[in-house]
Amino acid sequence: MEKIIRWFVSNKVVSNLLMVLILVTGATTIPSLKMEVFPEIELNIISVTTVYPGATPFDVEQAICIKIEERLQGLDGVKKITSTASESVGSVTVEVIQGEDINDMLDKIKAEVDAIDSFPESIEKPVCRKFAGSNPVISVAVHGKLEDNILNELTENIKDEIDALPEITFTSIVADLETEIAIDIDESALRKYNLTFQQISNSIREWSLNIPSGSIETKEGEILIRSNSQGYSIYDFSEIPVITEQDGSIVFLGDISKIRDTFSDQFELDFLFNGENSNLITVFRVGNQNALDVSKAVKDYVEVKSAQLPPDAKITAWDDEARILSGRIETIVRNAQQGLILVIFVLALFLKPKLAFWVSLGIPISFMGGFWLFAPLNLSINMLSLFTFILVLGIVVDDAIVVGENIALFRERGMDPNEAAVKGAMQVATPVFFAVLTTMTTFAPMLSVDG
Template sequence: MKGTIDWFARNGVAANLMMVFIVVTGIAATTTVREEIFPEIELDRITIEVPYLGAAPEEVEQAVNIRIEEAIQGTDGIKQIQSTASEGMGTVIVELELGADARKVIDDVKSNVDAITTFPIETEKPIVREMVSRMQVTDIAVSGYVDPFALKAAAVQVRDELTTIPGITQVDVVSAPPYEISVEVSEISLRRHGLTFDQVADAVRRSSLDLPGGSVRTEGGEILLRTIGQAYRGDEYENLVLWTRADGSRLVLGDVATVVDGFAETDQFARFDVTPTMMVSVFRTGEQSALEIAALVHDYIDAAQARLPDGITLTIWQDGAAMLSARLSLMLRTGAGGFVLVFLVLALFLELRLAIWVSLGIPISFLGAMALMPGLDVSINIMSLFAFVTVLGIVVDDAIIVGENIFRHQEDHGDGLRGSIEGAQEIAKPVIFAVLTTVAAFTPLMFVPGMMGKIFRVIPLIVIPCLLFSLVESLGILPAHLSHMKPQGKPSLWRRFQSRFANGLKVFIQKAYRPTLLLGLRWRYLTAAIGVAMLVLTIGMVAGGWTNFRFFPSIEADVMAASVTLPQGTPVGVTSAAVEKLEAGAARLRARLFEETGQDYFRHVAASIGDQPMGSRGGGPMGPMLDLAASNVGEVTIELAPSETRAYNSEQLGLQWREITGPIPEAVDINFNMSIMTP
């Protein structure tokens, strides 16, 4: 190692080329690295869904779920089976063993489920698929007091127009009931015409159909024949012929039945700022950038509003890219702040040029880690930005130590090159081991098993490269730059000003720190005993519950949500009343905060009845875990003003909301979520 330090110190061109290479590759990587909100991971789960319309949860459990569990139990690669029976639907989630071949397990599970012959006749075909984490970027609230058909038509128009924009490939309409054409047959009409219900159903089935009719060869070529009879709208169904008499008279479906062209009867509907709404969700796929997609959506909203009918508005909602952008800005601000602080401290206590070169260790280390991100399959996301902020306070420590020791040697004999080589070589071994011990502390996070390990692996894959590049910079690049420093001649005005701080530090070292250090060394057993006592005290505080433990920290959020779950089978009207109570509590809190601070803390309030969108998304990188749609669930979500403009944090606001809302006696579960990530 000493030879390497000596060679780089004497060959400044090589050191500069290495620095330029790290900086250029890091900057180039920033243009290619993926940008997403949470790291994309494989969930290692399989879902099995069997619709059993009209059945109670107990019937679904006995007739569907238990039979699926018995059929797949013992399949290789399955770690755990989680089963949920709800009204009209049986869902089984299979968690795979670590390292299991997901495709093989899916095939085995599908074969076993398809082999079940004892499902009730009323059940539909089982749906077996791998659970995937869809990366939601933002939602668009399509809202207005208009006809539901017009509202859904606008939502579909927004979806179709967004998918035509280059760079946006996956858009879904959610919180919208599906179209449905219902045929209501009158028993009196059936008797009048001598028909049965089955005859009407068979006639509709036969008539509403497109059929190929073969082909006819002619001198001009081949003509394909096709009958077009498929009905798509209510009036087309009304004109379907049930039978025709010899005299040419016909009986059509509209003569014996009422055809309703509308929506399916569901228990799901949503409000946005108290206005009926349907949501359009935009997702990121592959290597697409969440920030670029969000920018495209914002541009589209600005242009599309004028094309929509009067009374319908488009509003950006749940913009995850804004959260990513805020964390990216935080990292840049923190990095700039760290750079300035390091520069100022070193400039005041050591040397101006030394401060400049040591401070450059921060961007060089960060850009080096950036250069490796594509190769390590790490993206710019919430977790990687958190890792950058974490390592910021560590990454420049070795450069400060090496730079200070080089400065001391140069002060002793006045030779810049000699001082640079001797100072770096003298401190190289402790600096290397200090960095390696920190690397060793973060390395276990790369081997955490399961889904949490896939999330946490991002942290060491950022921290460790930053530390290693800081080591390269401090022992290779920094000595070469500091070797050109020359002894100071006549003290300048800045040097005289700076010497006051430097001399004050030396006085503190000689008068306070050195005597304390000698006392600690003289009474080494007492010093060791004090250290052990502090360790025991710390362990006792943790074991005694004095120090709280949270698997995830409570991270300040600009969104808070309250979900309510009532007993199974609760009518949607009762659920709606519970959701309205949450909305009323939010309205009272909003008014109280405005009266107290003169500021509107709430941007938007969205309510969902029959669904829990925040819960369905799994709270972040886990993705959607369960379809929580049912008549007994609901949710209210509030988008807050930016945290830097508020006097209260999201947790305080959530507690106030809970207190103002009061109890909901009929609810079996009420959950207030005020953090970005929830344990």
């Protein structure tokens, strides 16, 4: 230890260059670091979901879940297999042994499931995917005195516009309702025209579709012919002919039924924001995206979009998780500034201004050195990492003061500056080292936590 300290004291140029290198590289690394509210946690879980239309939970279990479980049983890297069978859907969850490559395991499980040839013919292709921790950053509330269908359409349009922002990759609608056309047919109308549900279904299937009808070659080029008859609105379906008589009379679908534009699913709870009918769009951070940039982009969009909406419609940025991260960054900056000022003032008052300057440099050097190591260690600026910076801020300052004060004591005794630096540092090296070691030992159990 003494040789290392003496070498750095004797080679001041190298020491100063190393100090500058740490400060510059740390400062230039910060903008490229990933900023998130909480660190990503990769779950070692893979799910296999299969749709079996019209099947009971018992049929799903026998035809889907049990076959997948038997196929994956004994596969290398699999820790536990559980399954859930519900009406028309079977889900098998595979827990992977810690340390296994989750992407390799996903490929293996997918290959095994695809190799099963005894599934019923009517099932949809099984979907294998790994569970990924979501990183919501901010929500956007679309609200106002609006009908459900208008609110749903407005929410989808706003979602598309947010998705188009260069800073945004993934968003989702909380109450994502799919629209559908519901056709209610009166039984008396069926008896009156001697119709069946099958005849009406066939008429809708034959008339509501788009059909390519070939092409025509001309001197100017080829003209493609296509029949666009797919129905999308109440009017489109009401104009579908159900009965066509030889005298030219036509009975349309709208004449014998009530056609409604509604939703395929209905939520049991009402979504209200400030007492108004609403829906929420959740904006996520993906990959190395910066949570602060994502939040700012959404807030800027909301500010611009609010001025473009009609009076009955409103849009509000809400539940901004990045605000917490921004507050923690402001806390660490404020603490560092206050600590720096206090250290310089106190040491300059009771010791020497020169000593105060060099001791206070320990704060930015330690911080920049820590940020410099973030990139190679694949770490991010988040709530937990910033908490540790705030925690060690006092430790860094305390140790620097102890070493600096001891060096000043040897200088007051008339010792040479270089020798005072070596003797002063060596005398307190052991207690300082073990003081840091005890702090590291206290938080060492956190290293065993997954993620």
